[in-house]
Structures are given as structure tokens and as C-alpha cells.
Amino acid sequence: MMRRLAALLLFLPLLAAADPLPSWNDGPAKLAVTQFVTEVTDATSSTFVPPAERVAVFDNDGTLWVEQPMYTQLAFVLDRLKAMAPQNPQWREQQPFKAALEGDQAALSEAGMEGLMELLMTTHAGMTSEAFNQLASDWIEQAKHPRFDQHYTSLVYQPMLELLDYLRSNGFKTFIVSGGGIAFMRPWTEQVYGIPPEQVIGSEIELTYEVQDGKPVLVRQPEIAFIDDKAGKPVGIARHIGRRPILAFGNSDGDYQMLEWTTARASPRLGLILHHDDAEREYAYDRDSHVGRLARGLDDAAKQGWIVVSMKRDWTQVFPNQTHD
Amino acid sequence: MMRRLAALLLFLPLLAAADPLPSWNDGPAKLAVTQFVTEVTDATSSTFVPPAERVAVFDNDGTLWVEQPMYTQLAFVLDRLKAMAPQNPQWREQQPFKAALEGDQAALSEAGMEGLMELLMTTHAGMTSEAFNQLASDWIEQAKHPRFDQHYTSLVYQPMLELLDYLRSNGFKTFIVSGGGIAFMRPWTEQVYGIPPEQVIGSEIELTYEVQDGKPVLVRQPEIAFIDDKAGKPVGIARHIGRRPILAFGNSDGDYQMLEWTTARASPRLGLILHHDDAEREYAYDRDSHVGRLARGLDDAAKQGWIVVSMKRDWTQVFPNQTHD
Numbered sequence: 001m002m003r004r005l006a007a008l009l010l011f012l013p014l015l016a017a018a019d020p021l022p023s024w025n026d027g028p029a030k031l032a033v034t035q036f037v038t039e040v041t042d043a044t045s046s047t048f049v050p051p052a053e054r055v056a057v058f059d060n061d062g063t064l065w066v067e068q069p070m071y072t073q074l075a076f077v078l079d080r081l082k083a084m085a086p087q088n089p090q091w092r093e094q095q096p097f098k099a100a101l102e103g104d105q106a107a108l109s110e111a112g113m114e115g116l117m118e119l120l121m122t123t124h125a126g127m128t129s130e131a132f133n134q135l136a137s138d139w140i141e142q143a144k145h146p147r148f149d150q151h152y153t154s155l156v157y158q159p160m161l162e163l164l165d166y167l168r169s170n171g172f173k174t175f176i177v178s179g180g181g182i183a184f185m186r187p188w189t190e191q192v193y194g195i196p197p198e199q200v201i202g203s204e205i206e207l208t209y210e211v212q213d214g215k216p217v218l219v220r221q222p223e224i225a226f227i228d229d230k231a232g233k234p235v236g237i238a239r240h241i242g243r244r245p246i247l248a249f250g251n252s253d254g255d256y257q258m259l260e261w262t263t264a265r266a267s268p269r270l271g272l273i274l275h276h277d278d279a280e281r282e283y284a285y286d287r288d289s290h291v292g293r294l295a296r297g298l299d300d301a302a303k304q305g306w307i308v309v310s311m312k313r314d315w316t317q318v319f320p321n322q323t324h325d
Numbered sequence: 326m327m328r329r330l331a332a333l334l335l336f337l338p339l340l341a342a343a344d345p346l347p348s349w350n351d352g353p354a355k356l357a358v359t360q361f362v363t364e365v366t367d368a369t370s371s372t373f374v375p376p377a378e379r380v381a382v383f384d385n386d387g388t389l390w391v392e393q394p395m396y397t398q399l400a401f402v403l404d405r406l407k408a409m410a411p412q413n414p415q416w417r418e419q420q421p422f423k424a425a426l427e428g429d430q431a432a433l434s435e436a437g438m439e440g441l442m443e444l445l446m447t448t449h450a451g452m453t454s455e456a457f458n459q460l461a462s463d464w465i466e467q468a469k470h471p472r473f474d475q476h477y478t479s480l481v482y483q484p485m486l487e488l489l490d491y492l493r494s495n496g497f498k499t500f501i502v503s504g505g506g507i508a509f510m511r512p513w514t515e516q517v518y519g520i521p522p523e524q525v526i527g528s529e530i531e532l533t534y535e536v537q538d539g540k541p542v543l544v545r546q547p548e549i550a551f552i553d554d555k556a557g558k559p560v561g562i563a564r565h566i567g568r569r570p571i572l573a574f575g576n577s578d579g580d581y582q583m584l585e586w587t588t589a590r591a592s593p594r595l596g597l598i599l600h601h602d603d604a605e606r607e608y609a610y611d612r613d614s615h616v617g618r619l620a621r622g623l624d625d626a627a628k629q630g631w632i633v634v635s636m637k638r639d640w641t642q643v644f645p646n647q648t649h650d
Contacts, residue, residue, distance in 0.1 A: 052521055129563060173523070186567045196377055197567030198498070198523075207563055209556040209582055216582070216589045218563050231534040238454060238532055238543050240565060242511045242522030257534055257541070264541045 020166040023159040023317040029272070029309045033163065036270045037170050040246065047268045049246055051171035056247040057237060057258060058160070060178035060185060060202075062292040063251045063274055064193060066145065066155040068283040071291060073184050075152075076139050078103075080123040097122075121222035124181065125205055129218040137187040150321070153192045157274075158322075159315045160249075164193055167247070175245070177236055178202045179229035179254050183220075201236045203228045233258035251276065252292040259297070259306055271306035273297050278311040281318045345491040348484040348642040354597070354634045358488065361595045362495050365571065372593045374571055376496035381572040382562060382583060383485070385503035385510060385527075387617040388576045388599055389518060391470065391480040393608040396616060398509050400477075401464050403428075405448040422447075446547035449506065450530055454543040462512040475646070478517045482599075483647075484640045485574075489518055492572070500570075502561055503527045504554035504579050508545075526561045528553045558583035576601065577617040584622070584631055596631035598622050603636040606643045 024030040040049040061067035081091070081100050091097035096115035099107035108115065124132065145155055164174050176195055178185060182202030189195045206221040228236040234257050237245065248255070248262035251274040263271040276292065277284050286294040301308050311318065349355040364372040365379060386392035406416070406425050416422035421440035424432030433440065449457065470480055489499050501520055503510060507527030514520045531546040553561040559582050562570065573580070573587035576599040588596040601617070602609050611619040626633050636643065 052515065055523075182564070182567070190377065198380075198565065200567065204564060207560045209559045209586070211585070216559070216586050218559060234534045234541070234543060235532045239507070239529060240523065242507070242525065260536070261534070261541050 020169070021159065021162050023162055023315055025314050025316055027314055029307050029314045032270065032307045033166075033272075036247070036268060037167065040268050041170050049268060053243065053246065054167075054170070054172040055175065055241060055243060055245040056167050056172045057175045057177045057241075057245040057249070057262065058164070059250040059252070059255045059258070060176050061180055062276065063249055063255070064156055064160050064176070065152065066148075066282065067292050068276075068285065068289075069146065069291075071180065072152045073180050075143065076136070076184065077119050077123045079139060079143060080135070081119065084123070117224075121205070124183075125220045125222035127220055129183065129207065129220060132183055132220055133187050136184050140188050148319070150319075153188055154321060155319055156192055157315070158317045158320045161193065161320070163249075164195070168194065172247070173199065175199045175201060175237075175241060177228065177233050177248075177258055179227070179232075181205075182228075201228055201240045203232075229254045231257045234261035237261070246270065248272070249274070250297070252294050253296045254292075256297055256300075259304070263304060263306065271304065272309055273301060273306055274309045274311060276311055277313075278315075278318065281322065282311060345494070346484065346487050348487055348640055350639050350641055352639055354632050354639045357595065357632045358491075358597075361572070361593060362492065365593050366495050374593060378568065378571065379492075379495070379497040380500065380566055380568060380570040381492050381497045382500045382502045382566075382570045382574070382587065383489070384575040384577070384580045384583070385501050386505055387601065388574055388580070389481055389485050389501070390477065391473075391607065392617050393601075393610065393614075394471065394616075396505065397477045398505050400468065401461070401509065402444050402448045404464060404468060405460070406444065409448070442549075446530070449508075450545045450547035452545055454508065454532065454545060457508055457545055458512050461509050465513050473644070475644075478513055479646060480644055481517055482640070483642045483645045486518065486645070488574075489520070493519065497572070498524065500524045500526060500562075500566060502553065502558050502573075502583055504552070504557075506530075507553075526553055526565045528557075554579045556582045559586035562586070571595065573597070574599070575622070577619050578621045579617075581622055581625075585629070588629060588631065596629065597634055598626060598631055599634045599636065601636055602638075603640075603643065606647065607636060 021030055039045060039047040040054060042048055058064055061071055065072070078100055081097065085091055085101055091101060096108060096111035096119055099111060100119055140153060144151055148155055167174055174195055176185060176189060176199065178201070180202050182200055182204050185202055186197040186200050189200050190197065204225040206223040206225045207218045208221055210217055210219055226232065226236065233255065237258065244265050245262045246268060247270045248259045249272040250259055259271040263269045273294070275286065275294070276282060285292060286298060298308070346355055364370060365374040367373055383389055386396055390397070403425055406422065410416055410426055416426060421433060421436035421444055424436060425444055465478060469476055473480055492499055499520055501510060501514060501524065503526070505527050507525055507529050510527055511522040511525050514525050515522065529550040531548040531550045532543045533546055535542055535544055551557065551561065558580065562583065569590050570587045571593060572595045573584045574597040575584055584596040588594045598619070600611065600619070601607060610617060611623060623633065
């Protein structure tokens, strides 16, 4: 017993020296992260931050997992509509359903935000929370990405999984702050990212509490309660966390205010933006993309002191099981 | 070193046997709690609950701290109005402000919910979140209870502090689910209850994100965003926690749905109601009280399998530093 303990003690320095971010190339981004973590965890330094205040927030779509060619939640919406279509034959002649079922991008664009909202509410409301959880869980277990032919939960970014682990092993509490639906993410974030449901913040529809045949249920209503995007992200953070993060990581202009709010606090603070510049291993898009548009963030990053992480240069690997496609 | 370790090991069984709830009298309530915790933490039992799912929710007013003769937050409102009165001389002739400043209960009652809402918004909105935090923190540090002449944060219930600690030391995550304002509680719950801001759920007003003179702020708007009371409590739990608690503790009919939602799940689950029946050490009130009314909960407790905790019989001590008044 004592021998094994002694052997273990001998290996501790080695374990400590192991690279916690093996999928990150040595470079300014990795250095900024490891220096920041060293600063806030050094109890003898003026930059020390008590563990309770080590709050790190992460966007989801395009920051933790793939968001091209369309938001994963939109793929879920389209699949749900197809599954519901036989019970709704009128959709064959009714917009925006017809466009969605036929994959008619032009007609879908014409239906605009109002049309999209109708599709969202049709597939996300009018059922109990329990029933929706089941639908989302079942879908995420079987659906596959059109290009990579893998489950969406396999198309999370390996370097980000390492970063989440690294932060948590240094006393950070990691949160998702996503424009996506909170109920769509929660069924799988704990297993995939190690982030429990209570640390997932997202957009919400109204819920009502009802007792149906003696059984209490929460019923999802076709009405937006909260949009956790852009200026909504600092609001979502205030509501759910109640303190200002010291680290924020995003990838689009939808994350601008979250980064701004986080890094406007006194030091130490760290803001990071993932730049999708890797068409070969993932996708390359920024200013002109309709999904995950990044323009203002790129323009202001230097001024704001935010680190732009290049997928192409800073990551040795993108997905956990990537084989070139 | 080894001697000290050996000595420590000798004491472990003793430490384990120490009563974790010394302010609870032996009786059915204490037994229900300790049996429940034993059940859910026994990895060999069919009643085992993994730590991630050990969610316990607590009402605040009247469950964790005193709520008589008025909600503490209302005392804060009245004190804020007095502090703001010199800058608002018109209030001397304007209801409901006149009634509030003069302590005119009849006129206040006449102003009703609308009047109360006006007082609440006047004192809680129109400032940044940071400024409000400071006001709430400053007030809670100096204000004293009219009967006990102690700070409100000293008028928390010692048996409940022990219960929170006991649950956490058994892997539970403890949450507050209060009808009170989330921003009024968060500045002090971590220090007083060991419950961090991200585990505090309460009523919310609208927040807007703004950049003022280059500095981002959250501005509190005079508009209700969410009422975390009655049927709102299961909704607040769904929004903030995203899973169903296994233990709920309340004291009024405002907690009925939270208890119902919690205990409608499959076993194991535990619902508890604190009954204020101790006029000598605290207060005695239930069916006819305008604050913390408890009628339906008492009527249905047996049928629902909820444990009614008698302050008088089940608690050896009420406040941490109680001297009879």
C-alpha cells in the first residue's frame, strides 16, 4: 500500500506536466489560455480568482459543435416536420410547411422569420416538456450530419472538449450560453460536454404548469419567452448565473455582447473567438455567412483584446474521430 | 505522518456517527430526512440516485428565514422609499407612496396589488444591476428585524442551515426557489446559506443590456419578467435547473405546486412543509395569515405524503443565536 502510494507520488510531477490541451498547437491562442488559467489559480498572485467566481461561458453552435450547413436544431425541425407530415396532409399545399418539406430554400427565405417561427413552434410546442425531451433525445441519437455522416454529438470540437475539461480541473464552472433552444440542448450536454442541464442557458418558449388527469406536467406553449442571442446573452447570464463570467468563448456576432460584457470587467478576463477558416477539415466562413456571421467581432477583436482562434492554425485536430471526408 | 493518519482513521467512525442535524429533535420529521438521504446515497440499493440528480429545492421566506411580520423584501422597499423621499417631495401627497411612508396599512391595502407593484418598481428598477446589488447588500448589512432586533441574515433557521449542509455533504445540489426577487437574494445567499447565485431562482424583472459611455451595463426595467410563485415554481425549476428535484421544502401554499411537481416523480422523493406553530420562539400562523398562508398544504399533506415539520416540536433551536425576547 505504501509502496504504491510512493510510486504514485513519484509520478505526480509527470502527470502535472502532461499537456492538458494536446489538440491545440503551441501558439498565441493556447498560450493566452494557459497563462490566464495560471494567473487566476495562483493563490499568491493579485490576479487570483476564488473558485466560486471562475465562471466560463461558451456559445454552442459553431463554438462547441458544427453549425454548417445549417444549425443542427433546424435539421431537427425539418426532420420533425417530415415525421409529422402524414398526420398533416394540408401541409402539402400550405406555406411555410410546403417549402420546408420540399427543401425549397427560396420559398423558405420568402417566408422569413415569421415562417421560421411557425415551423419552430409547430415542432417545439404543444407537448409536455417530458415528451419534447424524448423527441430531442431520440433524434440526436440517430440523426447524422449530411457531409460528415456522423452523429451530431460526434461533431463537437475536440480542442474545446479539452478546454472545458482543463478549465473544470482548474476549478472553473463551465456554462453554455447559446442562442439555440435550452430544451434542445439539455438532454445531451452532460454526456457530451460534461455540462449539466442547470449550466445550460438558451432561448426559451413559455411553459405552463398543469395537472392533467392527476399528473402534473409542464406544457410547452407556442410563444417565445426569451431569446438568448446578442444583447440577450448578458441578460441570460445575469438571470441564470447572477455573476459576471471571467472567460467567454464565442464564434459569431451573436456572441459580441457576451464577450463585451465579460471582458469589460476588471482583470483578469479573457475573451476568445473561434474563426472558421478550415474548409478542408470543417468549414470556412465569416463575414458573408447566413449562419454564424462574424464581422464586427473580427473588426473589433484587436481593440477589445479578444483572441481570435484560427481553426486551421491553432487546432491539430477538429473532431474527436475525424477521418478526412 | 503515519501515526497521525492512523489516529485520524481511528476517529473516522466517530465522526461519521456525529449527528448531522443536532437542532432537530428525534422524531418522524428527522427520521424521514435521514432515511431518505440514506436511501438515495446507498449505491447498492434500488433507491440509489446518482449525485448529479440529487437536486433539493427550498423556498426562502418562511422556510429558510423569518417572513413575519412582513416579507423582508417589503421592509427593504419601505426603507428605500424613506431614503428616496427627500428627492421626491411629491410623494407626501401621492398614493401609494404617502401610505407607505406613513405606514398607513389601511391605505396600503386599498392600493392593492397595483399599488404594491408601483412601490416595488420604484425601488427595484431604473438602475443598473450593479447599483441594485449594492443597495441590497448595504441594506441587508444594517437593517434589523423589528421584534428580534437582529440582522435579517441572523434570523435564518439553524435546523435548515444544518439540513442544507447535511444534504450537500451527501452530494446534493441545493437550490433556492423563492417568490421573492432573485436580485434581492443573490448578494447574500452564498455567505448565509452556502448557496451560490447560480443556484438561486426567484421572481425577475426585465433587464436590458446597454452600453453607456462605453461601459456595458444591465439596466433594471419596471416590468415583471417572471413570477416564481405557485405554478410559477415548477416553471422556474424547469428553466433554471432543467431536471426534477427529488426533495422540496416549503412552508406556504405558494410552495404547493413545487412540492406537487417534485413528489409526483417516481420514488425516491421527499416533500416537506415547515409549519410555523411556535409563537414563543418565532411566530404561529397558517390558514388565516396574509403572509405565508398555509391551508391547502395542510389539508393535503397526508394524502400527498408530505412531512409537516413542526417548528415547536421538531426543532430544539430556531435561530443560530437565539436569546428569548
